[in-house]
Amino acid sequence: MSANFIDYVKIYCRSGKGGAGCMHLHRAKYLPKGGPDGGDGGKGGSVILKGNRNLWTLLHLKYQKHIMATDGGKGGQSRSFGKDGEDKIIEVPCGTVVYDGETGEFICEVKEHNEQVVLLKGGRGGLGNWHFRTSTNQAPRYAQPGEPAQERTVIMQLKVLADVGLVGFPNAGKSTLLSVVSAAKPEIADYPFTTLTPQLGIVSYRDGRSFCMADIPGIIEGASEGKGLGLRFLRHIERNAVLLFMVPATSEDIIKEYKILLSELEKYNPELLTKARILAISKIDVPLIDEEGNEKPKANCQQLTAELGIPVIPISSLAGQGIDELKDALWTELNKEQNQVIEISHAPIDVTVIERDEPEAREEEEEGTIYLNEVEEEWDLDKYKGIGWDE
Ligand SMILES: Nc1nc2c(ncn2[C@@H]2O[C@H](COP(=O)(O)OP(=O)(O)OP(=O)(O)O)[C@@H](O)[C@H]2O)c(=O)[nH]1
Numbered sequence: 001m002s003a004n005f006i007d008y009v010k011i012y013c014r015s016g017k018g019g020a021g022c023m024h025l026h027r028a029k030y031l032p033k034g035g036p037d038g039g040d041g042g043k044g045g046s047v048i049l050k051g052n053r054n055l056w057t058l059l060h061l062k063y064q065k066h067i068m069a070t071d072g073g074k075g076g077q078s079r080s081f082g083k084d085g086e087d088k089i090i091e092v093p094c095g096t097v098v099y100d101g102e103t104g105e106f107i108c109e110v111k112e113h114n115e116q117v118v119l120l121k122g123g124r125g126g127l128g129n130w131h132f133r134t135s136t137n138q139a140p141r142y143a144q145p146g147e148p149a150q151e152r153t154v155i156m157q158l159k160v161l162a163d164v165g166l167v168g169f170p171n172a173g174k175s176t177l178l179s180v181v182s183a184a185k186p187e188i189a190d191y192p193f194t195t196l197t198p199q200l201g202i203v204s205y206r207d208g209r210s211f212c213m214a215d216i217p218g219i220i221e222g223a224s225e226g227k228g229l230g231l232r233f234l235r236h237i238e239r240n241a242v243l244l245f246m247v248p249a250t251s252e253d254i255i256k257e258y259k260i261l262l263s264e265l266e267k268y269n270p271e272l273l274t275k276a277r278i279l280a281i282s283k284i285d286v287p288l289i290d291e292e293g294n295e296k297p298k299a300n301c302q303q304l305t306a307e308l309g310i311p312v313i314p315i316s317s318l319a320g321q322g323i324d325e326l327k328d329a330l331w332t333e334l335n336k337e338q339n340q341v342i343e344i345s346h347a348p349i350d351v352t353v354i355e356r357d358e359p360e361a362r363e364e365e366e367e368g369t370i371y372l373n374e375v376e377e378e379w380d381l382d383k384y385k386g387i388g389w390d391e
């Protein structure tokens with residue numbers, strides 16, 4: 001499963017160029033000066049992105065290094081139009097964000113099912129010489145070339161669209177919670193960084209209602225400088241309505257741990273801090289014992305709620321404690337009007353960091369690939385000599 005979760009691809013895309021307009025002068029047996037009749041070139045195909053809610057990863061694009069639409073056909077004599085190039089439609093999961101591969105600048109995003117976004121527009125076809133006839137120039141010997149193709153190397157990133165995103169240090173019990181509240185079967189183990197790729201689960205709530213929860217790898221202090229697994233996974237919680245922070249009850253300093261998580265999130269994208277937050281204190285079934293073997297008092301959640309200004313809920317996924325209260329709190333937050341907006345501005349990505357971070361990006365470009373970057377064809381009158389015009 002984890003090897004198949006691809007949320008980053010780099011692809012060279014090219015639209016089709018427009019077909020050249022035709023320069024042609026009509027001639028028939030008893031019609032020596034039939035006039036211009038060169039037809040228009042066809043338009044080049046566009047590269048279009050289309051949202052598909054049945055896709056959950058960019059895996060199907062992983063081995064596709066080039067995506068190219070076809071060129072428009074040339075116009076012909078008797079005012080016949082050139083054939084239009086075929087569009088290339090790339091199906092992507094909803095929540096795909098596209099950046100420029102060279103500069104990292106944000107280009108577009110696809111959010112909804114069946115939503116179509118034109119990534120690269122095909123070139124317009126050139127006009128045939130028929131269009132250029134005037135009373136003073138009845139036999140124009142020129143036609144328009146087609147518009148050139150557009151090309152761009154793009155980086156596509158998937159930003160999972162979930163309602164609730166889990167944020168916590170490794171081993172906080174995030175995956176365990178997801179496995180308890182949903183049918184998802186994430187890997188759970190007693191060592192840090194068990195979860196390497198984001199996992200999604202549908203949490204069923206009362207009366208057949210449900211919401212989607214995303215479990216992402218753990219974050220540690222300094223993650224923004226690349227420690228641990230870094231922060232690139234945070235893009236999967238960028239559009240969540242609610243962030244569920246998780247700190248284990250066994251933590252030395254719950255508030256400190258929560259603040260570290262907050263500051264790492266802020267370093268990634270300050271807009272993340274505008275989202276609704278809930279703090280779950282996990283593993284409350286574990287007895288707290290100090291060095292002398294005496295039981296320590298449990299964290300006071302009311303006090304924490306007052307201090308942090310967000311709901312703080314004690315839970316134990318193993319003992320099944322507090323899970324319903326947590327779901328209630330999440331549902332309440334999800335349904336608040338101010339939390340419904342999941343718009344977020346996508347900051348440009350640092351292409352150099354991404355190259356280092358993302359293993360797939362390191363793959364060598366295939367050799368011998370021909371980049372279709374031809375120079376637009378010059379209009380060559382000689383080529384058309386003797387094909388049926390005379391004056
Ligand atoms: N006692 C107790 N142990 C728990 C509870 N929840 C999780 N654990 C244990 O904590 C360990 C870590 O749990 P995970 O769910 O893998 O933690 P995680 O936050 O997903 O960790 P990473 O994926 O590494 O970031 C496992 O050994 C779990 O069995 C709980 O409620 N009570």
Ligand SMILES: [Mg+2]
Nearest residue numbers: 174175194195
């Ligand atoms: Mg995990």
